[in-house]
Amino acid sequence: MSRNRTRIAACLLTAGLAFASLSAHAADEIVIGASLPLSGPLAGFGNYQKWGYETAVNDLNKAGGLSVGGKKMRVKLVIRDDKTDPSVVASNTETLISREGALAMLGSCTPALVNAGALVAERRKVPLVAGCDPLGAFKSVRKWQYAWVMFFDEGDLATAPFKMLAELGLQTNKKVAILHDNGPDGQVVGGMIWPDTAKAGGYTVAQKTSFPVDTQQFTTMIAEAKATGADIALVDAIPPQAIAIRKQMASAGYKPKVLVMEKGAEPEQFAMALGKLADGVLVGGYWDPSFPYPGAAELGKRYETETKQTQSQHIADSHAAAQVLLDAIAAAGSLDREKINAAIARTNKSYVIGPVKFDAANTSRIPITVMQWQAGKSVVVWPKDRANGKLIFPLPAN
């Protein structure tokens, strides 16, 4: 009996020590948590973000760490995979705060994931900075106090193709086919802003169809778009669906003159999976290494050297989000979350993503550009003052 008790006590002690080692961190160490989509449909974004967050933190640690109240502290970044699932983001955020002792959080990607984590952070009064959540979808959830987002506004993104068509004088039959997923941003961009902007600009919305985010077959929807003869196709879908839709458009013989694929056409895997079929596809963008922001060119080059992959704008928004948070902790001069939150609110500085200054809704707007895939490279084609390539028009025949 007593031997059993000894064994049980030993097991409990071992488990306790193991648990303590999981949650403990050094006194001169700050823990920052992040839940990212490293697997699932949005993994294409999560891997860029991981690099951006890690690079900002590693650079800071190499430079001696973060200066807080005259004391140098190392920053430990703890990242958990949320599998592109909002409920996992919520539980990850809870775990990172309560078990890992995260002082502050960095956000995931897309409204569904960022907002899920932000709601937990808000409840726990833990500052969270994110850079991959369109502002309208973020602001629509609630009046935020502890969550901060710097990204583009859906209104800017959705109106950009129409502004580009008008400015460049591109000739189309002014018929628009809108195909969008029924996720939060898909419904805002595809369900509301695109149709409204099209009508206001004198375009005819010949088709508007929504679909769930796990569908792969779009035969009927594309046949309908083709039957309308719309010269402009606007698609809002995540990468697996965007790739499937582009292939099925080609194999159905539907050749619009302008093809915009928001979200899905952003990561490099879109162009890699589609080859020549990606050429000419447009997608809203907000960053390129050629932009005149501090460290932009270096960051893009560094990513490509280190990973042997083409850079993405998500390395910039994630890198900047991490820097905004780290700067705020230093500016607060304290590990008090309220003071850090107040310091984030005071941010007014130019980062790799551009100038960051939060408004009353805790958002900082990044101006939008239009990018186009050309021979496997993403090229900025609009507005003229930022373009680093010439628009291919109409969409090339495959």
Add this chain to the structure above:
Amino acid sequence: MPNLEVVANSLVSGVLLGGVFALTALGLSITLGVMRLVNLAHGELLVGGSYLGYFLLRHTGIDPIAGLALVGAAMALLALPLQWTLIAPLAAKGMEAPMITMFGVSVILQNLFLLAFSADTRAIDTPYAARAITLGPVTVAEIYLIGFAVSVVIVLLVHLLISRTPFGRELRASSSDAAAAAAMGVDVRRVHALTFALGAACAAMGGVLLGTAFSFTPSSGGTYLLISFAVVVLGGIGNIFGTLVAGIVLGLLQSLGAVIFGDGYRDLVGLVLFLLALALRPSGIVRRAGHS
């Protein structure tokens, strides 16, 4: 309601795609019919085939359709040790233990794909994947037509293998009564191993076709597993001809559902049919003419 041309395109595409569903479901059907194995890793074997086709094209330049037999053979060889080590030892322990084991295999395979190939979305990029064929008022994807033709040929070949060869005779005997077959000298363990390998090969070849027509990620298998289950239940477990008919019927009805309710409701139509078939005709919609 869409115009007639759209309806015709959708329905013909549905029939053609249904042929591919039949091929992907065939593997599940025969392992269930012969081994009583609910192979919950079937979707991952299918995705494994997509990856094999993708890398075959990328590294050797071999067209994935031309190399379909190669992919099937490779997957069969990979599946054999899986059967020997994980499924065969559980053969006498009822249906639950192998089913749970295959669920574990499914999770492990998904994670292995993730580790080996990253979570990136991929697609097998061939010229015919993006070409259209127009026959009068109907325009369909060339890959759907190729997929249908290839699938029907493979399904017929499997039918011939099972109905006209000594292995097929042993397989049918093992399916009807494994104990009696063993008493008559049939090596049931060998038959089960080869059946599992054949099922995996069919799934992998279906995966090549679907990976060419659509896109895939390490976690794409789940959707196709559900479709395959619906086809197996509609067609009757172990019924090869029934599987082919059920695949085509499911493809057609899914497309009809898409025409009426939109593309997003294809799977809903499939699952409703699955439940209806389970409730009303659990032995399948196709009358069994003879052996599986």
